[in-house]
Amino acid sequence: MCLNLMGHLCLRSHHHSVPISITWQDDSGDDDDTASPTDRTELHDTVRNLSLKLDDLSTCNELVAKHGAALQRSLSELDGLRTPYESSEKLKAVNERATLFRITSNAMINACRDFLELAETHSRKWQRALQYEQEQRIHLEETIEQLAKQHNSLERAFRSAPGRAANPSKSFSEGSLLTTKGEDSEEDEDTEYFDAMEDSTSFITVITEAKEDRKAEGGTTGSVDWTSSDNVLDGASLVPKGPSKVKRRVRIPDKPNYSLNLWSIMKNCIGRELSKIPMPVNFNEPLSMLQRLTEDLEYHHLLDKAVHCTSSVEQMCLVAAFSVSSYSTTVHRIAKPFNPMLGETFELDRLDDMGLRSLCEQVSHHPPSAAHYVFSKYGWSLWQEITISSKFRGKYLSIMPLGAIHLEFQASGNHYVWRKSTSTVHNIIVGKLWIDQTGDIEIVNHKTKDRCQLKFLPYSYFSKEVARKVTGVVSDSQGKAHYVLSGSWDEQMECAKIVQSSPSSPSSDGKQKTVYQTLPAKLLWKKYPLPENAENMYYFSELALTLNEHEEGVAPTDSRLRPDQRLMEKGHWDEANTEKQRLEEKQRLNRRRRLEACARGCGAEEAEKEAEVYMPLWFEKRLDPLTGETACMYKGGYWEAKEKQDWHMCPNIF
Missing domain, CATH: 2.40.160.120 (Porin)
Structure with missing residues (x-):
């Protein structure tokens, strides 16, 4: 009985499980969270999953009733046997406990069935109410955004109004x-x-x-006069x-x-x-x-x-x-x-x-x-x-x-x-x-x-x-x-x-x-101004x-x-x-080759560190005296190489 019950429940759970929805939060402090477009689907899945779980409970009820009745029949048969007084008393106690267990189980299943009926009655009402609230929120956000745009337009028009100021x-x-x-x-x-x-x-x-x-x-400053x-x-x-x-x-x-x-x-x-x-x-x-x-x-x-x-x-x-x-x-x-x-x-x-x-x-x-x-x-x-x-x-x-x-x-x-x-x-x-x-x-x-x-x-x-x-x-x-x-x-x-x-x-x-x-x-x-048709040319x-x-x-x-x-x-x-994808794999291969070459030249311990030290072709690392930072600065040679069309030093990256 236990194996059959567990197998049945596991099968139901496997077929009707619903994926868990994870909500990410950040530390931005913004209050502009927008309702997820999957909320409606998630609600339907939840109600459906609830119905399936209650079906499982109904199945449990049938199994408990069936096996409980079989258990009581077995206990009645044992009670009819000629047994010593002490054994008879123990059998009566077991029989009473089984009856109590059956009554309690039936009460639990009845309560779950009542809950299912209530959930089915009100689920459509809940869905309609939630959908209305979502639509109202979206409409409110669009209205606020439109008002903000109109406000900015009016403010700009006001500032540039010819009758507002001479200039x-x-x-x-x-x-x-x-x-x-x-x-x-x-x-x-x-x-x-x-x-x-x-x-x-x-x-x-x-x-x-x-x-x-x-x-x-009045000549109090030595800077160039505005008009000049x-x-x-x-x-x-x-x-x-x-x-x-x-x-x-x-x-x-x-x-x-x-x-x-x-x-x-x-x-x-x-x-x-x-x-x-x-x-x-x-x-x-x-x-x-x-x-x-x-x-x-x-x-x-x-x-x-x-x-x-x-x-x-x-x-x-x-x-x-x-x-x-x-x-x-x-x-x-x-x-x-x-x-x-x-x-x-x-x-x-x-x-x-x-x-x-x-x-x-x-x-x-x-x-x-x-x-x-x-x-x-x-x-x-x-x-x-x-x-x-x-x-x-x-x-x-x-x-x-x-x-x-x-x-x-x-x-x-x-x-x-x-x-x-x-x-x-x-x-x-x-x-x-x-x-x-x-x-x-x-x-x-x-x-x-x-x-x-x-x-x-x-x-x-x-x-x-x-x-x-x-x-x-x-x-x-x-x-x-x-x-x-x-x-x-x-x-x-x-x-x-x-x-x-x-x-x-x-x-x-x-x-x-x-x-x-x-x-x-x-x-x-x-x-x-942007060129004509800029919206279709990535702006x-x-x-x-x-x-x-x-x-x-x-x-x-x-x-x-x-x-x-x-x-x-x-x-x-x-x-x-x-x-x-081909270019990125080629770049990874070039990096591995630098890593292997460095390992042969400076030892495996320093290979990983040295592999990241890349020598640019037209720039070189120098200390910036003004900022105190090391930065790449142009060392010359590019335009001369272009003049001669001599690009032999360039790496093959494409």
């Missing part, structure tokens, strides 16, 4: 509008006040007219692009409409370094990280103009605008670039139209690290080694670029250093992916000790601020503020010259802000469309020659995935 640039500020002309204000009608967000570097700007500024300034420097800062973003001798392409094949379950792959990656996880090309865009790094040069004209600045603080404004402009390409670019092969390179030889030459090389694979060097014929050079650290946190993906960016102007010797901010990709599990930039950036001129503090404000549906807002202050070596910066990293940046600063009265919470009296803001940088900019265009004479390690990336750009994603 639209007067709306420039660190924070939101506090007092406007025409409202109950006791201040001079030519002055507007603005207040900052509570969690930002709080200050207030007061915008005044240029004529008042000249009276107030207009030709440098005014219209910095409106420089026409230089003519190109080469006709560049203006489109690539449209992105195929591939369905993809991101969560099915990402759920096993929580907390892991994403560069170590094989990912299909479905998550990529047809550009490598080296090409994305080169995209930072799209608004190089800001640096070309900065060369002519006679004031270092004015030059800092343009450098700050350039540092912000590098994020403008990321607003719609949620697909990841290809992780370059070790030794992969990318050149951008655009002396004719952009006035610069750029070279990138992948100098490390784990962690992924790329070295970059740019030379401009207009008198500046830029270099950096960027290591990408990325972690998947469950609901969002954090991308942390590590490493310093150096910019030097040859004529003045001004040497600027800054680091990139953190990028966050939201809605990994549910919803539309979107990217945000957050954190603080400090730009330092190591020659003059001028500084610029930039703050990237995190986006919030409920914030009164413009989305993707950036604010900043440019100060000299003495800590005196000269310019206030404001804008958004996906659209434009402005600067306003500070003519006077003073502390404000403490607020109710005891905080004190600095009040900056400024001239009207001037435009520093404005994003170029590539005009420059990005040309980066993977085939060119003659490049090194055999150039990203343009990478076969899986080329196949993906043409729309052959299945072939690209196969080719990607």
